[in-house]
Amino acid sequence: MTPPQLPLSGLRVADFTRVLTGPLCTMLLGDLGADVIKVEPPGGDDTRAWGPPFQEGEGGRESSYFLSVNRNKRSLTLDLKSDEGLRAARRLIATSDILVENFRPGTLDRLGLGWETLSAGHPRLIYATISGFGLRGPYRDRAGYDVVAQGMGGLMSYNGEPGGQPLRVGVAVADVYSGALITQAILAALYQRERTGRGERVDVNLLDSVIALGSSQVGRYLATGEVPQPVGNDHRSIVPYGTLRCADGFVNIAVGNDALWRRFCAALDLPALGADERFTTNEGRVTHREALDAELLGALTRFTRQDLMRRLEHAGVPCGPVNDLAEVFADPHVQARGVAVTVPHPTLGHTTVTAPPWEFGGQPLPVRRAPPTPGQHTAEVLAELGLSPQGPAGPAPGAD
Missing domain, CATH: 3.40.50.10540 (Crotonobetainyl-coa:carnitine coa-transferase; domain 1)
Structure with missing residues (x-):
C-alpha cells in the first residue's frame, strides 16, 4: 500500500x-x-x-x-x-x-x-x-x-x-x-x-x-472467590494443554477435546493411555492431572521434537515448537x-x-x-x- x-x-x-x-x-x-x-x-x-x-x-x-x-x-x-x-x-x-x-x-x-x-x-x-x-x-x-x-x-x-x-x-x-x-x-x-x-x-x-x-483468571475469581495459583505452562481447565518435553527440546500442544485426546494417543502409539478410564474425558484428565503428567513425561522422551511435531501435525493435533528468537526468525513461514x-x-x-x-x-x-x-x-x-x-x-x- x-x-x-x-x-x-x-x-x-x-x-x-x-x-x-x-x-x-x-x-x-x-x-x-x-x-x-x-x-x-x-x-x-x-x-x-x-x-x-x-x-x-x-x-x-x-x-x-x-x-x-x-x-x-x-x-x-x-x-x-x-x-x-x-x-x-x-x-x-x-x-x-x-x-x-x-x-x-x-x-x-x-x-x-x-x-x-x-x-x-x-x-x-x-x-x-x-x-x-x-x-x-x-x-x-x-x-x-x-x-x-x-x-x-x-x-x-x-x-x-x-x-x-x-x-x-x-x-x-x-x-x-x-x-x-x-x-x-x-x-x-x-x-x-x-x-x-x-x-x-x-x-x-x-x-x-x-x-x-x-480475563478468565479474573472471571474465575469473581465467579467463585477462588484465588488462582500458578500452574506453570499448564491450563487450569484443559489437560493436556501446555508444554511437553521430548528428547531434544519442548513442544506446546493443545488437546482441546476428547476426540483430540484419542488422536493424540493414537499418533504417539500410546494405546494403554488412551484406554485408561481416568483419562478418557477432559474432566478426568483435569482431576488426574499429576498422574497423566507422570505418564507423559516418560512416554515422550523417546521422540525428537521433529518426530513429535510430524506425528501430531499428521493427526491434526494443534501443536508448535518452543522456539528461541533465532529459530523464530529462521522459520520459513516467518520469513x-x-x-x-x-x-x-x-x-x-x-x-x-x-x-x-x-x-x-x-x-x-x-x-x-x-x-x-x-x-x-x-x-x-x-x-x-x-x-x-x-x-x-x-x-x-x-x-x-
Missing part, C-alpha cells in the same frame, strides 16, 4: 510520550498512515540511553530498545520548559488530530497543555492519556512502571511455576497491552468524531489494563510473511525492525520511516508549522 492509501493517511499525531506504552501506541498509529511527530526533550527519549545492547553504525549508535517501538515517526526536539518550546508545541497541537501523552497526571495541565485548555480552542482534538493508575482514585499521582503494575494487578501471583516465587512476564506486557488498548480507544474516538464533529478525551492506565488482561524489515537509517546505514502487524486488502503495511534520530526532523516540522529554529515566523490558525 502506498502512503495515500493507508487508513489514517492525512491525520497528524502530536506524540508527547516516551519509554514504551505511549511510543508503542503512536508507532501503531504511524503504521496505519498517520503523520506522527514525536516530541522529545533536548536529551531525547529516555530509552535512547537504555542499553546495552546498542546497534552500532558509522554515524553513531542507537539503543535497540528505542528502535523497537519508534518506526514510522518524525522526531521534533522541543524544550517544554521554555516559552519558545511551548509556543511550538501549541502550534503543533493546533495542526494535529490526536495528542498522546504519558506524563504523570497533571503535568501537561501545569504547562497549559491540558485537555480542558486545548479542547476549548480545538474541539476536534482527540486527547489520549496513559498513566500508571488512572485520572481518579487514591493512587492517581503515583508513577507507573510495568513491573509494579504486573504485581499490583495480580498477574505475577498466578504466573510462574507452582510453589515458585511470583514471576513477571518476560515482556513488559502491562505496557504493551496498555499501548494496544489506548490505540483502540483513539480509533474509536476518531469514529465517534466522524459522527459528532467533536474530539474526546480517552485514557488508559497500566493497573486497569493488567487486571483486564487477567515468507516478511516479519523482519530492513530499512535505511541516517546514522546506522540500515536497521532491521519488525513489520506492522496488520494487512489491509491482503497487503502488508509498509515501514515508511526508520526510527528517527534525536531531533532529526526538527527543522522540517518547524518549517511546516511556520516557525524557524530561532523562533516564531508569524501566527498560525489556532496557535497563540
Whole structure:
C-alpha cells in the first residue's frame, strides 16, 4: 500500500510520550498512515540511553530498545520548559488530530497543555492519556512502571511455576497491552468524531489494563472467590494443554477435546493411555492431572521434537515448537510473511525492525520511516508549522 492509501493517511499525531506504552501506541498509529511527530526533550527519549545492547553504525549508535517501538515517526526536539518550546508545541497541537501523552497526571495541565485548555480552542482534538493508575482514585499521582503494575494487578501471583516465587512476564506486557488498548480507544474516538464533529478525551492506565488482561483468571475469581495459583505452562481447565518435553527440546500442544485426546494417543502409539478410564474425558484428565503428567513425561522422551511435531501435525493435533528468537526468525513461514524489515537509517546505514502487524486488502503495511534520530526532523516540522529554529515566523490558525 502506498502512503495515500493507508487508513489514517492525512491525520497528524502530536506524540508527547516516551519509554514504551505511549511510543508503542503512536508507532501503531504511524503504521496505519498517520503523520506522527514525536516530541522529545533536548536529551531525547529516555530509552535512547537504555542499553546495552546498542546497534552500532558509522554515524553513531542507537539503543535497540528505542528502535523497537519508534518506526514510522518524525522526531521534533522541543524544550517544554521554555516559552519558545511551548509556543511550538501549541502550534503543533493546533495542526494535529490526536495528542498522546504519558506524563504523570497533571503535568501537561501545569504547562497549559491540558485537555480542558486545548479542547476549548480545538474541539476536534482527540486527547489520549496513559498513566500508571488512572485520572481518579487514591493512587492517581503515583508513577507507573510495568513491573509494579504486573504485581499490583495480580498477574505475577498466578504466573510462574507452582510453589515458585511470583514471576513477571518476560515482556513488559502491562505496557504493551496498555499501548494496544489506548490505540483502540483513539480509533474509536476518531469514529465517534466522524459522527459528532467533536474530539474526546480517552485514557488508559497500566493497573486497569493488567487486571483486564487477567480475563478468565479474573472471571474465575469473581465467579467463585477462588484465588488462582500458578500452574506453570499448564491450563487450569484443559489437560493436556501446555508444554511437553521430548528428547531434544519442548513442544506446546493443545488437546482441546476428547476426540483430540484419542488422536493424540493414537499418533504417539500410546494405546494403554488412551484406554485408561481416568483419562478418557477432559474432566478426568483435569482431576488426574499429576498422574497423566507422570505418564507423559516418560512416554515422550523417546521422540525428537521433529518426530513429535510430524506425528501430531499428521493427526491434526494443534501443536508448535518452543522456539528461541533465532529459530523464530529462521522459520520459513516467518520469513515468507516478511516479519523482519530492513530499512535505511541516517546514522546506522540500515536497521532491521519488525513489520506492522496488520494487512489491509491482503497487503502488508509498509515501514515508511526508520526510527528517527534525536531531533532529526526538527527543522522540517518547524518549517511546516511556520516557525524557524530561532523562533516564531508569524501566527498560525489556532496557535497563540
